[in-house]
Amino acid sequence: MKMLLLKAWTETRVRFFSSLLAxxxxxxxxxxxxAWLVTMWTHTLANDPKALTHFxxxxxxxxxxxxxxxxxxxxxxxxxxxxxxxxxxxxxGLAREKxxxxxxxxxxxxxxxxxxxxSRLLIAFIESIALAVFAIAFTAIASIAIHQTFSVxxxxxxxxxxxxxxxxxxxxxxxxxxxxxGEYLAIILTLLIFGTPYLIVQTYEQHMRVLGRxxxxxxxxxxxxxxxxxxxxWTTLPWLGMAIMWTMTALLxxxxxxxxxxVDY
Amino acid sequence: MPSVIxxxxxxxxxxxxxxxxxxxxxxxxxxxxxxxxQNGAGKSSTLRMxxxxxxxxSGSGQIFGLRIDNEQDSLRIRQRAAFVAxxxxxxxxxxxxxxxxxTRSFFPNWRSDLEARLLDQFELPLDRRIRKLSKGMRTKxxxxxxxxxxxxxxxxxxxxxGLDPVAIEEVLQIIVSLVSDGATIFFSSxxxxxxxxxxxxxxxxxxxxxxxxxxxxxxxxQYRHVQAVFPDLVSEQDFRLPGVERVSADGRIxxxxxxxxxxxxxxxxRRMHADSIDVLPVxxxxxxxxxxxxxx
Numbered sequence: 433m434k435m436l437l438l439k440a441w442t443e444t445r446v447r448f449f450s451s452l453l454a455x456x457x458x459x460x461x462x463x464x465x466x467a468w469l470v471t472m473w474t475h476t477l478a479n480d481p482k483a484l485t486h487f488x489x490x491x492x493x494x495x496x497x498x499x500x501x502x503x504x505x506x507x508x509x510x511x512x513x514x515x516x517x518x519x520x521x522x523x524x525g526l527a528r529e530k531x532x533x534x535x536x537x538x539x540x541x542x543x544x545x546x547x548x549x550x551s552r553l554l555i556a557f558i559e560s561i562a563l564a565v566f567a568i569a570f571t572a573i574a575s576i577a578i579h580q581t582f583s584v585x586x587x588x589x590x591x592x593x594x595x596x597x598x599x600x601x602x603x604x605x606x607x608x609x610x611x612x613x614g615e616y617l618a619i620i621l622t623l624l625i626f627g628t629p630y631l632i633v634q635t636y637e638q639h640m641r642v643l644g645r646x647x648x649x650x651x652x653x654x655x656x657x658x659x660x661x662x663x664x665x666w667t668t669l670p671w672l673g674m675a676i677m678w679t680m681t682a683l684l685x686x687x688x689x690x691x692x693x694x695v696d697y
Numbered sequence: 698m699p700s701v702i703x704x705x706x707x708x709x710x711x712x713x714x715x716x717x718x719x720x721x722x723x724x725x726x727x728x729x730x731x732x733x734x735q736n737g738a739g740k741s742s743t744l745r746m747x748x749x750x751x752x753x754x755s756g757s758g759q760i761f762g763l764r765i766d767n768e769q770d771s772l773r774i775r776q777r778a779a780f781v782a783x784x785x786x787x788x789x790x791x792x793x794x795x796x797x798x799x800t801r802s803f804f805p806n807w808r809s810d811l812e813a814r815l816l817d818q819f820e821l822p823l824d825r826r827i828r829k830l831s832k833g834m835r836t837k838x839x840x841x842x843x844x845x846x847x848x849x850x851x852x853x854x855x856x857x858x859g860l861d862p863v864a865i866e867e868v869l870q871i872i873v874s875l876v877s878d879g880a881t882i883f884f885s886s887x888x889x890x891x892x893x894x895x896x897x898x899x900x901x902x903x904x905x906x907x908x909x910x911x912x913x914x915x916x917x918x919q920y921r922h923v924q925a926v927f928p929d930l931v932s933e934q935d936f937r938l939p940g941v942e943r944v945s946a947d948g949r950i951x952x953x954x955x956x957x958x959x960x961x962x963x964x965x966x967r968r969m970h971a972d973s974i975d976v977l978p979v980x981x982x983x984x985x986x987x988x989x990x991x992x993x
Contacts, residue, residue, distance in 0.1 A: 435799050435802045439788070439799065533784045536782030537842075540782065541803050542803055542804075543772075694752070696752060697750040
């Protein structure tokens with residue numbers, strides 16, 4: 433198993449280091465922009481009487497750095513980067529080997545197809561965890577550098593929720609990479625089929641929440657399940673949403689295993 | 698001699714195309730068994746089914762008595778057998794040393810002595826990345842990774858493709874030495890001279906069906922090219938006899954290829970007052986071509 437994990441890591445490490453770079457850019461940008469945004473919001477609230485109606489979250493953004501981090505990182509950009517790379521980490525495996533001609537060598541080894549799949553998914557999961565941990569560690573250090581106090585427990589809880597529910601995207605990426613033909617075509621199709629609705633629903637539902645309205649689309653707002661409420665505790669965890677995502681993850685993994693067993697190489 | 702590989706009515710369809718059509722074959726234990734056929738005859742599909750890379754559409758197959766279409770059995774087969782595919786691509790981001798270490802970790806019977814000998818013999822640079830190896834070097838490396846597993850059975854798909862004549866000779870000698878160590882070799886090849894040089898059993902497949910299954914000695918002993926000249930005109934019909942694979946009559950001359958029963962065929966020609974009868978051995982290449990022509 434050690435060698436399989438090493439192989440999976442070697443094949444995805446460029447993606448992993450790219451993800452770290454992306455996380456640095458996103459986290460550094462938002463941490464360093466905090467002071468400027470707070471100044472701007474304060475000025476807006478003081479000068480525009482309608483601002484509070486249109487942007488009811490502004491006072492919270494000004495007063496709570498924890499809310500700021502949650503909103504910009506866990507409810508938006510860090511989560512999006514994390515989801516993108518979780519899908520990309522899962523791409524590859526025997527489907528890719530079939531394309532580049534190494535599948536006969538791999539399948540000639542005494543390793544079951546399930547083991548090939550699980551070793552790769554395990555590395556994708558570890559990389560996803562590492563990406564999230566790196567991002568919050570970097571955010572914490574950067575926040576300390578700009579003299580902001582923040583809730584370590586809050587960061588840990590939100591990160592845990594994002595990774596725990598986001599495992600769905602690893603399973604989704606894996607199934608897509610084996611179902612769609614062509615390495616790059618598979619990535620493009622996956623992003624089109626899932627990424628576009630994911631972003632649209634996330635943005636739309638965020639807007640609806642600001643307006644205090646709800647509609648049926650909130651039931652498929654996976655981004656909000658991953659972000660959870662900004663004051664996250666055991667009682668405010670989105671248990672139903674988590675259960676649905678874990679069920680879907682299990683179904684996707686079963687589908688991937690069944691499909692993998694049937695493919696001819 | 699017991700069989701290491703057996704298939705029964707093995708079939709593989711790709712959509713409406715029948716790649717393998719009811720294949721019944723047996724590979725004797727301890728033999729060097731050649732698997733011949735044209736491009737697209739169904740050789741690679743058969744080998745891939747044997748190694749669990751493709752699922753049979755119907756029929757069955759066993760290696761070491763283990764079912765090829767059962768996941769657990771297939772794993773046990775791969776612990777005891779090695780497969781070197783026609784497309785000898787390897788993980789091109791690894792170095793030679795890395796892929797050897799990677800492969801070795803799955804085989805407890807790995808033959809380090811053979812690994813060292815082949816590394817030296819094939820002049821493979823340990824620290825070079827596979828993407829920087831020539832095609833011939835990649836083939837040698839793929840063969841090393843197959844040979845050194847210490848397997849009881851080696852299934853080789855076009856093992857010498859892309860090698861120079863010196864390397865081909867080296868590989869053939871290694872194959873022979875592995876058999877003398879107790880292994881069984883089942884290999885496909887288009888190089889009939891190689892097959893004649895080392896094989897002791899021949900299987901020939903055409904359009905997904907087995908058209909020849911015989912020990913090499915029997916093939917060499919029994920197949921004969923017969924040419925007879927008669928005083929009068931003769932027809933092909935006169936020579937539709939048991940053992941005649943192909944016959945052609947051109948005026949007073951009859952040319953035929955017989956797979957057996959040669960003495961009876963000669964006697965028949967004599968009874969028809971043949972002026973002269975020439976009997977010549979038939980090369981495996983000629984037999985192969987005969988089988989292909991007969992199948993068209």
